[in-house]
Amino acid sequence: MFWTSVTVNLTCFLFLAMADTDDLHVSVVLPAGGTGERFGSSTPKQFCPVLDRPIILYTIQNFHTLSYVKHIAVVVSQPYIDYMEELVESHCYNKVMVVRGAHTRHRSIYNGVKSLKSVLEPSDVVIIHDAVRLFVGESIIHEVAKAAKETGAAGVHRPLISTVIASDGCGYLEESLDRIKYRASEMPQGFIFSVILSAYEKATDDDFDFGTECLHLALKYAGTKARLVEGPTNLWKVTLRKDIYAAEGILKENEMHVQVAGCCDTELVTCLQRDLGARHLKVAVCDSQETCDLVDTNCTVYYHTQFDCDAITKYTENLIKEQKKDCHVHLRPFMDKVIVHVIMVGDVMDCCRNVREVVQGNSKCWRKKNLLVYFVLSELKTKMAVVSEMVASVIWTRDPVMHGQTYMALDL
Template sequence: MADTDELPISIVLPAGGTGERFGNSMPKQFCSVLDRPIILYTIHNFHTLSFVKHIVVVVSQGYVDYIEELVESHGYNKVMVVRGAQTRHRSIYNGIKALKSVLEPSDVVLIHDAVRLFVDESVIQEVAEASKETGAAGVHRPLISTVISPDDCGYLEESLDRNKYRASEMPQGFIFSVILSAYEKATDYDFDYGTECLHLALKYAGTKARLIEGPHNLWKVTLRKDIYAAEGILKENEMQVQVVGCSDTELVTCLQRDLGDRRLKVTVCESKETCDLVDTNCTVYYHTQFDSDAVTDITENLIKEQKKDCHTSLRPFMDKVVVHVIMSDDVIGCCRKGREVMQENSKSWRKKHLLVYVVLCEMKTKKATISEMVTSILWTRDPVMHGQTYMALDV
């Protein structure tokens, strides 16, 4: 495969759909996952790739200003926002036309759904190379369910052999002249009822697409339940937990077990002086007694480390989380002190994208109970509960 740095590509992200199957007043591409809109993850995924030169986001008129403010606030300078249309093909065509002033006929354009958060760089590269060679390319996946056809009365008429068919997925790639010509020749019927871009390239540009089998993570958010799946995948892929300064081997063992059951990556560091927090977005600190200054200093240092984080993955794109586990025989007194610290600092920490929680534990509290609570806090990472103090008590 050729070096993709020598093959600049552009991306068209149709995001003008209303999400009727999603069942929500807000289109699914703007719904939040981990406190950020879905479309932002998709844009970020492409924007970090050096060989992606232009990203056209096509949205309905009512969301143009919203997207423009969103991409500007995140510094996405490759993004161009274009107004969509009533149907998918018409919206994509608007995105294609927006690239006419910046692309040559032989350049490569990829079309990808805004609600497909997860696409590997290797897939993007493979589709881009294949479309450069053949004029068009797309990915597919095996069908999960058998496809049947009912008659006019609602009775089974035909059952297709699913081994002969595939589910068309995204991204799909094209030579710019191919996809532009296909849309220029498409009929009103195609624009009103069609959904398959590869078929337009075949029908109107005479270009037979090369099909590439894609990985399982090319699914898109379609139904409300998919929001939870997307959240789980993001957490599983991106959350790395570091346990710092915990001298209690039993608690460490419990944390490794419970966090591992969630498929989260866990590392253990003896002290805060020797740990590296740049590549860690979840940190658990262990204290043998409550120290307001220590809690504040540690948290402020995390913010400083966060500013140094220049990784291009989604990890710095998510809020960082810190949980202070404090062992004490006076949890009531510590709770009062913890509340004072949180009231003084929590708003400032939240604005700096740091979620802070305190777990107070009696010395006699079972380590398994503490571990379960800490794991639940990390996995849930609820921003509404940021700044709260929890008591881990055996009852």
């Protein structure tokens, strides 16, 4: 009776969740035409790599996987159109169209909105979101889309962190605003298509040249007062170079799920829980590669009590096969899958030579399949705490350049 009740409740929940999006037809405009002047790089920040992937791919991914998102217009400057189209094609983003940008933010967004005219109904929802706000989640996208559908316009806001002051033009304080009364306007912002299209059609050159706030255009030219939705703390955008390092750290923290496979020493599992953080480690230890959920986790520590070339090769081949079964693998630009082979042996140097032969024959193939494979060799007498620290360091660093490398965990 208990399980029947749980099943019925879960079914009802899933049905209601699906019904909640049935009436939503959402398209997205991602302005990505910035030059990265504040970022201080010759490469625009939206194309700078984080964990070996351009930032813009993370943002596209968040929208592309949602069933109610039908079209995504990515607006880029002329020099990057070909590059953007290559990214779209290589990642099989069939909802994305690449649109030529303009020399101001509003003009670029308008180009994106106009590109959707042939595929949208007036009552459909359009979400505008910065391409460099890569941590936008499904819950806030859905909330903004629903609010826009109901009121015509909606946008995310956050409390101000710093007090806003005004200068008198001579370098002296003239005014200090009460930050309790004001909010920071963030993205995403959503609109009924007819509202945002009408607002842009009526906007002046002054709006296009100096304006930045889409919600204000909807109020000023379409008479639509936006509903404000308080957003989470992770909607910040990559603006300065230091933000790249913050983004990398957050991605590693959010996207890492580790499992341990093989005949593993329970002491190693305990140490890994400490070094990785318990929430990152799938505590259930697999008895063998056949019992592992190879697709569900993106990092596997495979424990060997002796070197076995066939076992290492077979495990990796099985993982590649499992990836092919998953129809969404090609839509995952987030994280490469990581395999760390921990090999406990009596003679580390002899084992190192054997590992080298395996790597030389397979390393390039593994990398093409978005796998990062590392080897940690340890003498039998080495403390598990030392092995765990080495494994955790490899996982957290997950450097693509070091793919295929062998590390030695030794008591020094």
